[in-house]
Amino acid sequence: MLQDDIFKIGLIQMKCHQDSKANLSKAISGIDQAANQGAQIVCLQELFLTPYFCQVQDPSFFEHAEPIPGPTTDALAACAKKNSCVVIGSIFEKRAPGLYHNTAVVIGPDGNIIGIYRKMHIPDDPLFYEKYYFTPGDLGFKSFKTPFAEVGVLVCWDQWYPEAARLTALEGAEIIFYPTAIGWHSHEKEIYGKSQTDAWLTMHRSHSIANGIYIAAVNRTGFEKNSMGGGLEFWGNSHVLNTYGSYLHLSDSQNEEVIVSSCSRKLIEETRRNWPFFRDRRVDFYKGISSRWNSKNSI
Amino acid sequence: MLQDDIFKIGLIQMKCHQDSKANLSKAISGIDQAANQGAQIVCLQELFLTPYFCQVQDPSFFEHAEPIPGPTTDALAACAKKNSCVVIGSIFEKRAPGLYHNTAVVIGPDGNIIGIYRKMHIPDDPLFYEKYYFTPGDLGFKSFKTPFAEVGVLVCWDQWYPEAARLTALEGAEIIFYPTAIGWHSHEKEIYGKSQTDAWLTMHRSHSIANGIYIAAVNRTGFEKNSMGGGLEFWGNSHVLNTYGSYLHLSDSQNEEVIVSSCSRKLIEETRRNWPFFRDRRVDFYKGISSRWNSKNSI
Numbered sequence: 001m002l003q004d005d006i007f008k009i010g011l012i013q014m015k016c017h018q019d020s021k022a023n024l025s026k027a028i029s030g031i032d033q034a035a036n037q038g039a040q041i042v043c044l045q046e047l048f049l050t051p052y053f054c055q056v057q058d059p060s061f062f063e064h065a066e067p068i069p070g071p072t073t074d075a076l077a078a079c080a081k082k083n084s085c086v087v088i089g090s091i092f093e094k095r096a097p098g099l100y101h102n103t104a105v106v107i108g109p110d111g112n113i114i115g116i117y118r119k120m121h122i123p124d125d126p127l128f129y130e131k132y133y134f135t136p137g138d139l140g141f142k143s144f145k146t147p148f149a150e151v152g153v154l155v156c157w158d159q160w161y162p163e164a165a166r167l168t169a170l171e172g173a174e175i176i177f178y179p180t181a182i183g184w185h186s187h188e189k190e191i192y193g194k195s196q197t198d199a200w201l202t203m204h205r206s207h208s209i210a211n212g213i214y215i216a217a218v219n220r221t222g223f224e225k226n227s228m229g230g231g232l233e234f235w236g237n238s239h240v241l242n243t244y245g246s247y248l249h250l251s252d253s254q255n256e257e258v259i260v261s262s263c264s265r266k267l268i269e270e271t272r273r274n275w276p277f278f279r280d281r282r283v284d285f286y287k288g289i290s291s292r293w294n295s296k297n298s299i
Numbered sequence: 300m301l302q303d304d305i306f307k308i309g310l311i312q313m314k315c316h317q318d319s320k321a322n323l324s325k326a327i328s329g330i331d332q333a334a335n336q337g338a339q340i341v342c343l344q345e346l347f348l349t350p351y352f353c354q355v356q357d358p359s360f361f362e363h364a365e366p367i368p369g370p371t372t373d374a375l376a377a378c379a380k381k382n383s384c385v386v387i388g389s390i391f392e393k394r395a396p397g398l399y400h401n402t403a404v405v406i407g408p409d410g411n412i413i414g415i416y417r418k419m420h421i422p423d424d425p426l427f428y429e430k431y432y433f434t435p436g437d438l439g440f441k442s443f444k445t446p447f448a449e450v451g452v453l454v455c456w457d458q459w460y461p462e463a464a465r466l467t468a469l470e471g472a473e474i475i476f477y478p479t480a481i482g483w484h485s486h487e488k489e490i491y492g493k494s495q496t497d498a499w500l501t502m503h504r505s506h507s508i509a510n511g512i513y514i515a516a517v518n519r520t521g522f523e524k525n526s527m528g529g530g531l532e533f534w535g536n537s538h539v540l541n542t543y544g545s546y547l548h549l550s551d552s553q554n555e556e557v558i559v560s561s562c563s564r565k566l567i568e569e570t571r572r573n574w575p576f577f578r579d580r581r582v583d584f585y586k587g588i589s590s591r592w593n594s595k596n597s598i
Contacts, residue, residue, distance in 0.1 A: 140587075160509060161580065163585050166588060171593050171595075172593075245497075246494055278591075281420075283588075285439045286466070289582075290582050294470050297471055
């Protein structure tokens with residue numbers, strides 16, 4: 001059904017400010033630019049509508065949540081339709097009173113919602129208090145058929161889990177998008193900053209290699225202060241990887257950028273023929289992956 | 300039970316020649332050297348006793364196989380006992396007439412065999428005709444308790460499978476050793492050599508990061524001709540990675556080397572507290588890992 005060899009994708013790496021309307025305008029303007037450069041599938045960064053509010057636990061921030069469909073997905077749908085492209089947006093989803101998710105929405109070029117993915121792995125660490133806001137996803141790992149490619153979406157913390165990438169690839173995804181909000185703690189940056197970013201890039205590269213799949217991660221940039229006096233320096237470094245983990249694009253850490261890259265469906269097949277990892281998976285011995293811990297030294 | 304913070308490991312990167320006795324002597328001499336430098340657990344490269352015979356399908360090469368215990372494990376056991384260290388050897392195992400495995404043996408400092416791991420993922424590609432020689436392992440993924448550390452062993456092709464590293468870590472391993480025989484095809488090296496080695500190193504680094512675990516991979520070096528007129532240039536690059544994917548050691552591609560590195564048990568705990576990936580695994584949604592393929596677009 002998907003006959004063309006090449007599909008083009010876009011990522012919008014941006015800074016977020018207090019004004020949601022301004023953030024939405026900037027995102028839509030970025031999608032327009034990417035589409036004008038030929039992008040057929042454009043992905044926004046995680047929770048692009050607002051500053052990264054999870055830096056603190058504040059009940060008033062639940063006001064940012066909205067239903068799907070809702071005003072933000074309506075705006076993205078209009079943009080997708082105008083540009084005849086797929087748009088992947090990251091939404092603070094209000095599913096019911098007291099039930100919220102960190103959700104990615106895949107919108108087709110006709111403006112209809114193709115599907116949603118609810119972030120499965122939820123972090124909770126100093127300045128990343130996501131468990132306070134988001135219930136872990138209950139839809140599992142998915143691939144969405146779009147007119148341009150089979151598309152998987154995973155969100156930020158999911159990136160550290162090989163299981164998530166593998167399951168998304170097994171669903172048929174040709175590319176996995178990772179809307180992301182990851183940054184440095186100011187006091188850690190000098191000592192750990194380089195190794196943290198390097199580990200993050202390495203994990204994405206490994207997902208590409210292990211699965212013979214394209215990877216596109218889009219992260220925010222800019223320093224965002226929180227109400228406790230600290231803040232996070234989001235490290236940008238949005239990137240697109242080919243099917244054997246090589247960079248098609250790597251952004252810097254500080255600047256906003258509209259990224260457009262070409263992907264080749266033939267290269268997926270070629271890579272997997274040369275490195276036939278799917279051929280040899282020992283599915284008869286992977287059951288233990290579904291356990292929390294298997295050591296005989298603990299209960 | 301394992302009280303010491305530091306454990307020291309050794310790897311022997313070597314060239315293999317036609318003479319098995321010479322290869323065994325060199326391996327034992329390497330273990331002696333590593334132990335003299337303080338190594339408590341020493342791992343040899345894959346099938347260290349012989350040239351990499353899987354370059355061709357030749358029934359006479361089954362003569363290289365031997366039982367476990369057998370003459371080679373006896374020699375390694377004597378060496379382990381002499382040095383009071385753990386030795387991990389890679390053996391072409393003859394289990395029964397017509398039933399052979401690519402097997403790693405973990406021998407304790409008392410000279411007794413602690414356990415074996417039979418290579419689970421078996422490659423079969425030009426010049427790596429392993430499916431001809433080796434039945435895939437039937438013991439699953441394991442961790443072995445030694446007096447110095449909890450030790451996992453995976454072998455070569457296993458390295459491309461995140462499932463193998465994860466399952467070994469879930470068994471309690473603090474370090475995973477990868478005896479390996481990987482090299483460049485001469486005609487591919489100029490175009491693909493760098494990206495191939497880079498992908499290989501990236502996968503090992505990702506296992507370390509995703510699992511907060513030490514990784515030690517030991518690969519052979521040197522060019523080995525085969526009887527068809529071609530050959531493989533084994534790329535060395537043996538390495539030791541700490542718990543967040545940084546190099547403690549990286550060998551070059553061409554030289555034999557005895558490697559000794561220090562690992563810290565405390566760092567495993569510290570890393571996993573800072574990056575608590577095990578906390579958030581979605582074991583309720585990983586069942587599909589045990590499927591061959593899950594796409595709704597195919598039967």
